[in-house]
Amino acid sequence: ALAELIAAEFEYLALSGKTVFITAGPTREPLDPVRFISNHSSGKMGYALAQAAIDAGARVKLISGPVNLTAPERVECIQVETAEEMLTASLEGINSCDLFIGAAAVADYRPVAVAEHKIKKGNEEIMELRLVKNPDIIASVAALSQRPFTVGFAAETHDLLSYARSKLERKKLDLIIANDVSVPGIGFNSDDNRVTLVSASGEVPLPQTSKRLLARQLIEHIAQHFNQQMAANEKTTG
Amino acid sequence: ALAELIAAEFEYLALSGKTVFITAGPTREPLDPVRFISNHSSGKMGYALAQAAIDAGARVKLISGPVNLTAPERVECIQVETAEEMLTASLEGINSCDLFIGAAAVADYRPVAVAEHKIKKGNEEIMELRLVKNPDIIASVAALSQRPFTVGFAAETHDLLSYARSKLERKKLDLIIANDVSVPGIGFNSDDNRVTLVSASGEVPLPQTSKRLLARQLIEHIAQHFNQQMAANEKTTG
Numbered sequence: 001a002l003a004e005l006i007a008a009e010f011e012y013l014a015l016s017g018k019t020v021f022i023t024a025g026p027t028r029e030p031l032d033p034v035r036f037i038s039n040h041s042s043g044k045m046g047y048a049l050a051q052a053a054i055d056a057g058a059r060v061k062l063i064s065g066p067v068n069l070t071a072p073e074r075v076e077c078i079q080v081e082t083a084e085e086m087l088t089a090s091l092e093g094i095n096s097c098d099l100f101i102g103a104a105a106v107a108d109y110r111p112v113a114v115a116e117h118k119i120k121k122g123n124e125e126i127m128e129l130r131l132v133k134n135p136d137i138i139a140s141v142a143a144l145s146q147r148p149f150t151v152g153f154a155a156e157t158h159d160l161l162s163y164a165r166s167k168l169e170r171k172k173l174d175l176i177i178a179n180d181v182s183v184p185g186i187g188f189n190s191d192d193n194r195v196t197l198v199s200a201s202g203e204v205p206l207p208q209t210s211k212r213l214l215a216r217q218l219i220e221h222i223a224q225h226f227n228q229q230m231a232a233n234e235k236t237t238g
Numbered sequence: 239a240l241a242e243l244i245a246a247e248f249e250y251l252a253l254s255g256k257t258v259f260i261t262a263g264p265t266r267e268p269l270d271p272v273r274f275i276s277n278h279s280s281g282k283m284g285y286a287l288a289q290a291a292i293d294a295g296a297r298v299k300l301i302s303g304p305v306n307l308t309a310p311e312r313v314e315c316i317q318v319e320t321a322e323e324m325l326t327a328s329l330e331g332i333n334s335c336d337l338f339i340g341a342a343a344v345a346d347y348r349p350v351a352v353a354e355h356k357i358k359k360g361n362e363e364i365m366e367l368r369l370v371k372n373p374d375i376i377a378s379v380a381a382l383s384q385r386p387f388t389v390g391f392a393a394e395t396h397d398l399l400s401y402a403r404s405k406l407e408r409k410k411l412d413l414i415i416a417n418d419v420s421v422p423g424i425g426f427n428s429d430d431n432r433v434t435l436v437s438a439s440g441e442v443p444l445p446q447t448s449k450r451l452l453a454r455q456l457i458e459h460i461a462q463h464f465n466q467q468m469a470a471n472e473k474t475t476g
Contacts, residue, residue: 035277
């Protein structure tokens with residue numbers, strides 16, 4: 001009943017007829033058949049955004065790393081493990097995508113070589129692991145000539161807003177959702193979150209709330225920015 | 239009702255009055271506040287052994303890495319993240335421990351340094367990660383002068399039995415439960431498992447079954463080995 005009340009607060013279906021791609025969760029980068037590098041992302045924020053986008057009338061493709069969550073109804077969910085798999089799934093059908101939201105915590109680096117067999121513990125006290133940079137999924141999407149409206153996340157433990165703004169500019173994103181993962185009780189693996197929206201036009205801090213409610217507010221804000229940009233584009237090209 | 243039928247099959251409470259420590263799940267070795275190295279262990283086998291040991295009349299301390307499982311009732315569950323934390327929790331009160339079962343998939347190596355802040359993605363295509371060997375928990379337990387009966391696992395992708403036997407001898411364990419994690423549908427993250435018991439006296443293959451039923455068989459076998467050793471010790475020292 002609460003969900004319906006909140007849904008009713010949407011004045012109109014802000015994303016009706018739009019296609020939204022959302023990445024969520026961590027990626028896992030294998031060292032061998034049993035070991036991997038990963039991170040603490042729970043996927044809760046991305047899954048909540050998928051639900052909110054569905055409720056706002058969008059068609060949603062959710063590209064998800066390994067998490068313990070069930071995809072919302074009516075969402076097309078593609079399960080992936082590695083950053084490379086997530087990139088491939090993100091680019092598939094991207095021409096039909098109006099908004100791309102990169103909520104996944106993609107591993108920056110992966111082991112250079114993946115051992116076919118489980119690596120045996122040797123006698124060496126010290127081991128060097130060679131890592132190679134992963135593809136930058138959101139920057140790859142934002143660099144397309146026919147690009148969707150592209151929204152990123154910046155999860156930082158310090159200097160949050162300056163990092164977020166530099167990420168916005170460097171990766172040519174339309175919007176960044178910045179959150180401080182050093183604060184206990186919000187961010188990674190928490191049910192609550194508190195974020196600041198960073199765009200070319202300024203910064204909008206949102207109050208701390210559950211990821212579910214925050215996702216609805218974010219989808220409203222994202223839809224507003226998206227629709228403004230659409231209107232502006234029509235003016236210049238029309 | 240099935241659980242009660244199976245419990246009734248225990249001819250007697252094989253571990254009545256005994257204290258059993260069981261490690262379970264993976265460990266997570268942090269690189270920084272958000273990233274870590276881990277492995278695919280689900281903890282299901284260790285948790286099933288904890289339940290079976292409780293049902294066999296034991297007092298059970300379960301030392302668990304991060305998993306998505308609820309500890310069985312009447313089990314004392316200690317939650318840990320890293321191998322070092324798991325070692326500390328394993329040695330605490332070890333003098334009261336009669337049987338130690340190392341079912342955790344402990345990370346062999348951990349990053350030498352844990353960054354206080356999230357490591358920023360640099361421009362380098364290649365990154366070297368320096369790892370240092372973790373303490374060997376089960377070997378540390380088996381090396382104690384007043385040691386419990388010590389049972390290890392060998393999860394291998396090839397040459398299973400020869401690795402298991404060499405692990406038994408090198409770490410001075412009493413029993414090894416060997417399972418081939420390269421076979422789909424058994425081992426890591428599966429509900430089923432198929433193992434071979436390896437001890438100084440020989441090898442006993444057990445048929446493939448659910449981890450829950452297998453755990454009951456394993457606890458029976460372990461208790462038999464343990465009681466034989468107790469009887470032999472009394473003969474020599476008595």
